[in-house]
Amino acid sequence: MKNDNSANDTQSDWLGKANDLTGNVLETLSDFKGKIMDTAGGMKDKALDLFNEKYGEVVEAMKGKRPNILVCGYTGSGKTSLVRAVLGSIVEESRIGNGLPVTMGYDKYENDQIVIWDSKGMEPGVAEETFMKETRRFVRQCQEDTDLDKHIHLVWYTIQGSGARVSACDIKLINTIFNPKDVIVVVTKKDITRPSQFEAIINVLTEAGVAREHILAVCSGEGEDVPPEGTKELVELSCQMLPEAYRDAFMAAQQADLEAKIDQVYKKGTMANTIIKTASVAAAGIGVIPIPLSDATLLLPTQMGMIASLAMVYGMEKKMVASLALPFVGQCAGIITATSLTKLIPMVGSAINATVAGGITWAMGMFVKNNFEEIAVKLIKGEEVPALSFSFDKFKKFYEDYKNGASNPPDDQENGSSATGE
Numbered sequence: 001m002k003n004d005n006s007a008n009d010t011q012s013d014w015l016g017k018a019n020d021l022t023g024n025v026l027e028t029l030s031d032f033k034g035k036i037m038d039t040a041g042g043m044k045d046k047a048l049d050l051f052n053e054k055y056g057e058v059v060e061a062m063k064g065k066r067p068n069i070l071v072c073g074y075t076g077s078g079k080t081s082l083v084r085a086v087l088g089s090i091v092e093e094s095r096i097g098n099g100l101p102v103t104m105g106y107d108k109y110e111n112d113q114i115v116i117w118d119s120k121g122m123e124p125g126v127a128e129e130t131f132m133k134e135t136r137r138f139v140r141q142c143q144e145d146t147d148l149d150k151h152i153h154l155v156w157y158t159i160q161g162s163g164a165r166v167s168a169c170d171i172k173l174i175n176t177i178f179n180p181k182d183v184i185v186v187v188t189k190k191d192i193t194r195p196s197q198f199e200a201i202i203n204v205l206t207e208a209g210v211a212r213e214h215i216l217a218v219c220s221g222e223g224e225d226v227p228p229e230g231t232k233e234l235v236e237l238s239c240q241m242l243p244e245a246y247r248d249a250f251m252a253a254q255q256a257d258l259e260a261k262i263d264q265v266y267k268k269g270t271m272a273n274t275i276i277k278t279a280s281v282a283a284a285g286i287g288v289i290p291i292p293l294s295d296a297t298l299l300l301p302t303q304m305g306m307i308a309s310l311a312m313v314y315g316m317e318k319k320m321v322a323s324l325a326l327p328f329v330g331q332c333a334g335i336i337t338a339t340s341l342t343k344l345i346p347m348v349g350s351a352i353n354a355t356v357a358g359g360i361t362w363a364m365g366m367f368v369k370n371n372f373e374e375i376a377v378k379l380i381k382g383e384e385v386p387a388l389s390f391s392f393d394k395f396k397k398f399y400e401d402y403k404n405g406a407s408n409p410p411d412d413q414e415n416g417s418s419a420t421g422e
């Protein structure tokens with residue numbers, strides 16, 4: 001249960017992989033050139049194939065970056081309700097019982113973003129010892145795995161507030177079986193917990209050495225008509241305590257704090273800009289030796305790799321990509337046919353040079369980024385997602401921005417939405 005941030009930095013992981021993808025493209029170019037067809041229809045098909053291939057590669061590269069959260073506490077303390085309050089319908093959607101052997105007493109819930117272990121088997125009484133032994137074995141087995149993705153990254157330890165009782169078993173689990181610095185003690189059922197009960201629990205826990213800032217009171221908002229309370233604080237603290245590599249996926253998984261999710265989307269702008277910049281540089285490199293207009297498709301592998309990376313950054317699911325991104329990718333590919341290009345850049349002459357190659361790639365990237373960002377935010381808000389439609393004027397504006405130095409230096413660009421403004 002080590003928060004080894006330095007070894008596992010999502011952003012640099014990401015950029016490394018995105019750069020690899022665009023970089024590799026240069027090597028396969030000559031091979032690719034022979035396969036390209038000149039017609040617009042052929043180009044579109046080729047673009048879609050390339051996009052699918054690249055998207056598959058990024059998905060594969062990013063697989064496994066899911067946090068594992070262990071939810072532990074006595075039966076009836078409110079674990080399952082808590083999971084539901086923070087993560088939505090994950091409990092219903094998961095197949096239960098496919099994780100550990102039944103004797104371990106844990107249910108596993110998972111989706112693409114997160115894995116939850118829920119200790120259904122902790123009952124007061126004689127079974128406590130067995131439960132602790134099994135849990136110790138399970139935790140050890142996870143933490144000894146050489147793959148950090150398999151570790152337990154965070155524990156939510158539930159204690160029912162209205163019970164106002166902390167058992168010896170609670171303390172032993174928190175302090176010795178888990179790593180205390182990775183445990184958040186969630187005092188549940190805040191709505192029916194008296195302040196004095198909460199204080200009493202805090203006293204016992206802090207006397208046992210639990211850090212006060214790791215104790216939160218939460219109401220899951222189940223049953224009666226009580227709204228959830230404390231769930232946003234739990235999301236915030238969890239995000240702070242998780243190793244950095246898993247924070248993105250946690251934010252995407254949580255359903256308790258929609259503003260935080262939206263913030264997270266805008267923060268991805270910096271990473272997206274770097275991906276776009278890398279692709280534009282690669283494209284400009286291809287254009288160093290001017291490319292005949294009819295060979296504009298030489299830029300496609302770089303551009304499709306870029307769009308695939310952006311789709312991944314903005315959490316576009318496969319289904320979403322198929323219904324929204326692909327038709328749009330086809331349109332994008334269409335604009336780098338000779339006819340469209342001369343319309344876009346009247347001075348282009350008969351060949352694409354480095355600036356033009358970099359510029360159209362940059363414009364394509366910015367255009368896609370803005371659209372994906374908008375879709376991601378709409379999805380979080382539960383609003384209807386509009387079909388992506390290509391706008392020649394917008395594209396042209398991004399292209400002009402590039403020529404006017406928008407991409408240089410990219411780090412000066414603002415976080416979040418369009419650096420060029422709309």
Ligand SMILES: Nc1nc2c(ncn2[C@@H]2O[C@H](COP(=O)(O)OP(=O)(O)O)[C@@H](O)[C@H]2O)c(=O)[nH]1
Pocket residue numbers: 073074075076077078079080081082188189190191192218219220221222223
């Ligand atoms: N009043 C109140 N009841 C809760 C809350 N959370 C859970 N419960 C109730 O406590 C009972 C046990 O909850 P559950 O999530 O199944 O506990 P688990 O056995 O630890 O998974 C259920 O009847 C829930 O409706 C809460 O925040 N407030």
Ligand SMILES: [Mg+2]
Pocket residue numbers: 079080081118120
């Ligand atoms: Mg339960």
